[in-house]
Amino acid sequence: MSQTLITNPPRNFRAPGRVNLIGEHTDYNDGFVMPAAIDLSVFVRAWPREDRILEICSDNFGDGIQFDLDEKDPKPRHHWSDYPVGVAVMLERAGHRLLGAYLQIRGEVPLGSGLSSSAALEVATACALVTSSDIEIDRRELALLCQKAENEFVGAHVGIMDQFVALFGKAQKALLLDCRSLEFRMLPLPDTVNLVICNTMVKHALASTAYNERRAQCEAGVRSLAQSLPHIQALRDVTLEELVEFGCGLPDEIYRRCRHVISENERVLAAADALEDHHLRQFGKLMKESHESLRDDYEVSCKELDVMVDIASRLEGVYGARMTGGGFGGCTINIVQVEHVERFKYVVARDYERFTRLKPEIYVCEASNGAEEF
Numbered sequence: 001m002s003q004t005l006i007t008n009p010p011r012n013f014r015a016p017g018r019v020n021l022i023g024e025h026t027d028y029n030d031g032f033v034m035p036a037a038i039d040l041s042v043f044v045r046a047w048p049r050e051d052r053i054l055e056i057c058s059d060n061f062g063d064g065i066q067f068d069l070d071e072k073d074p075k076p077r078h079h080w081s082d083y084p085v086g087v088a089v090m091l092e093r094a095g096h097r098l099l100g101a102y103l104q105i106r107g108e109v110p111l112g113s114g115l116s117s118s119a120a121l122e123v124a125t126a127c128a129l130v131t132s133s134d135i136e137i138d139r140r141e142l143a144l145l146c147q148k149a150e151n152e153f154v155g156a157h158v159g160i161m162d163q164f165v166a167l168f169g170k171a172q173k174a175l176l177l178d179c180r181s182l183e184f185r186m187l188p189l190p191d192t193v194n195l196v197i198c199n200t201m202v203k204h205a206l207a208s209t210a211y212n213e214r215r216a217q218c219e220a221g222v223r224s225l226a227q228s229l230p231h232i233q234a235l236r237d238v239t240l241e242e243l244v245e246f247g248c249g250l251p252d253e254i255y256r257r258c259r260h261v262i263s264e265n266e267r268v269l270a271a272a273d274a275l276e277d278h279h280l281r282q283f284g285k286l287m288k289e290s291h292e293s294l295r296d297d298y299e300v301s302c303k304e305l306d307v308m309v310d311i312a313s314r315l316e317g318v319y320g321a322r323m324t325g326g327g328f329g330g331c332t333i334n335i336v337q338v339e340h341v342e343r344f345k346y347v348v349a350r351d352y353e354r355f356t357r358l359k360p361e362i363y364v365c366e367a368s369n370g371a372e373e374f
Contacts, residue, residue: 008048010104011131014041015124015371017109018165019197019333020324021174022290027159028236029218029261030180032268034187035193036367037163037169042107042120046128049100057085061108069098074154077121083118084125086153090145091129091183092341099133110361113199114325118154119162120214122146123371131373135268139167140182158214169370176272180236187275189367193319196336198312198348200304202329210300211326221258224250235261260297264290284335286334288313291322300327304356308332311351315344 009229023033023078049055051209057064059078065081067074067088074089076082084103091098103125109117126142129135146163151154160182165175173186190193218235226232228246240262247255267286274282292310295301305323309332313322336344345362352360 010045010047011045011128011373013046013124013127013168013373015120015122015127015373016041016169016368017120018162018169018196018287019331019365020161021270021333021335022266022322023329024289024290024294024324025214025300025351026236026261026268027161027179028157028215029265030236031244031261031265032236033159033161033177033179034174034271035165035169035177035267036174036189037165037365037370038115038195038365039117039368040109040363040365042105042109042124042367044124044128045104045106046132047102048132052098053100054088055102056081057145059104060111067102072320076155080189082154083121083149083196086149086178087122087125087146088129089153090149091126091135094141094145095099096130096135096137097133098129098135101129101132101284102219110363111198112203112331113197113361115197115363116162117149117167118156119146119158119166122149123163123166123260125371127373140164141168143182149152157212167370167371168366171369172367174367176268180234181346185272187241187272188278189275190278190280191281192338193335194338194341195367196344196364197324197363197365198300198308198332198334198336198352199363200302200308200329200331200356202302202304204302204328206346207326208367210328214298214300217254217257218261221247221250221254224254225258242264246269256297256363257301259294263293263297267293280319280335284318287320287322287333287335291359294323294327297326304329304352305332305357308348308352309362311348311355312344316340316345318344 017040018035022037052069054067143163149168177184269284309321312334315361319335321334
């Protein structure tokens with residue numbers, strides 16, 4: 001750390017990772033999602049400076065960078081620091097003049113697991129920067145600016161879900177989010193269950209290409225359906241009945257992509273009702289249907305995810321299991337009764353390794369609060 005220009009003691013911030021309970025590939029179709037913030041976080045310790053220099057270091061990566069907030073037309077370095085620097089750039093472009101700071105970053109969200117370590121880093125950085133610069137900003141605006149940093153500076157075309165739940169999450173709650181209006185409501189998660197996340201330890205190379213293909217296929221479906229349904233702007237606006245009636249001319253592959261998104265939106269809303277009514281078995285049934293739709297209609301699952309879900313679904317105390325995230329590897333999410341968690345971990349790890357020769361990582365989580373200073 002530079003010893004000059006550091007004028008005040010540090011302040012500490014954290015932002016959580018997240019897991020999506022249901023509602024996959026609906027976010028970029030203006031649909032509904034149901035994430036929960038988890039008790040794995042990214043931490044940022046911030047020392048304010050008197051100049052306009054950001055000095056950013058990572059305990060995890062063991063390196064750091066300097067960035068001048070007055071730099072004209074900054075470009076990404078294709079380095080982990082693009083995430084915090086991108087947040088600073090977007091805050092500045094939105095008219096929020098920042099002060100310099102020394103930021104020390106430490107993350108406990110597993111990298112590459114699909115638990116949104118990137119959004120946690122963006123949000124924790126944003127909270128540190130605006131607080132250190134004494135800036136008042138609405139949390140919705142902050143979420144959108146963090147998303148913009150990832151879309152426009154880092155170059156990853158993500159939806160709003162990850163940044164939003166990192167800011168608005170609540171302990172023992174899931175969050176039902178309308179990705180079009182950004183209206184949301186909190187849903188109860190009973191303390192009798194844990195969110196158990198199982199990492200397959202694989203990420204197949206076609207994931208990013210397939211993601212872009214799926215987005216393009218959804219957009220093609222909307223263009224075709226709009227000829228008969230001129231009011232629609234996204235698949236969010238189409239019902240299953242309308243798809244059956246007006247989608248007969250779609251290629252089979254695009255029809256199935258549309259069917260997943262439309263049915264998944266219906267499942268998310270039904271899952272919200274199930275949580276409100278404390279019907280965890282119904283919630284688990286919807287999780288099962290979601291995984292099957294992702295596997296068969298959207299075709300973003302893989303052998304390892306299917307094996308993991310199949311093993312978990314047979315175990316006592318498991319309400320529901322499904323893949324979570326973009327697919328082609330990554331994690332599953334499981335709703336497990338607390339008293340059965342240890343047995344669940346043992347059997348899933350044993351049987352998954354037996355089938356795949358891969359040793360999974362298993363994270364037992366609870367829903368946590370969103371970003372905060374501590």
